[in-house]
Amino acid sequence: MELILQEDDGMLVPPTNFSIVEDNCIYRSGFPQPSNFPFLQSLNLSSIICLCPEPYPEENLEFLRFNNIKLFQFGMDGTKEASAMSRSAITEALKVLTDVRNHPVLIHCKRGKHRTGCIVGCLRKWQSWCLSSVMEEYKHFAGTKWRESDLKFLETYDCSCIRHCLESIIYTCYGSTKRRLLYREEILQKPLMTSVL
DSSP: OOOOOEEETTEEOOOOTTTEEETTEEEEOOOOEEEEEEEETTTTTTEEEEESSSSSOOHHHHHHHHTTTTTEEEOOOSSSSSSGSSSSHHHHHHHHTGGGGGGGGEEOOOOSSHHHHHHHHHHHHHHHHHHHHEEEEEEEEGGOOHHHHHHHHHOOOOOOOHHHHHHHHHHHHHHHTTOOOOOOOHHHHHHOOOOOO
């Protein structure tokens, strides 16, 4: 189903395979075309994560410059070989994706199916989604062209390095003298403090 929004002077047309990953902060799609630029402007993007190895088109770069949008490009081959899906490139892309300073962000590859699906699937694992839901979402966007090698990659990808990276970002931004991070286990073990009036 293609999403089209009405604007005073015409239609806002999203890129192919566009969808919201997280409300108002993370989006996914196929490669944006110039006809999609007005729609992308409506998202107030801060960043775009491109997963294609080819040089970014000059017209797209000009759009990014004009709208002050940062481009993070991680050139991953779109081949069917599992070895083409680089764990290190996925991890680096996830570090950018999970850093709220880069939000709102659009993730895209050529068609918004396989490479984008793997990034989103790894994000979902980091968000503690069950594996069957991760696989179902991947297959939904890949359609009949889903790949067994991508499912195997999602099954075996370890997202613990992303948690460590995020803890470092939070620590750097807020500093140790202002606030200490509490882990879920610590919060559950400490009794709740109540005040008596």
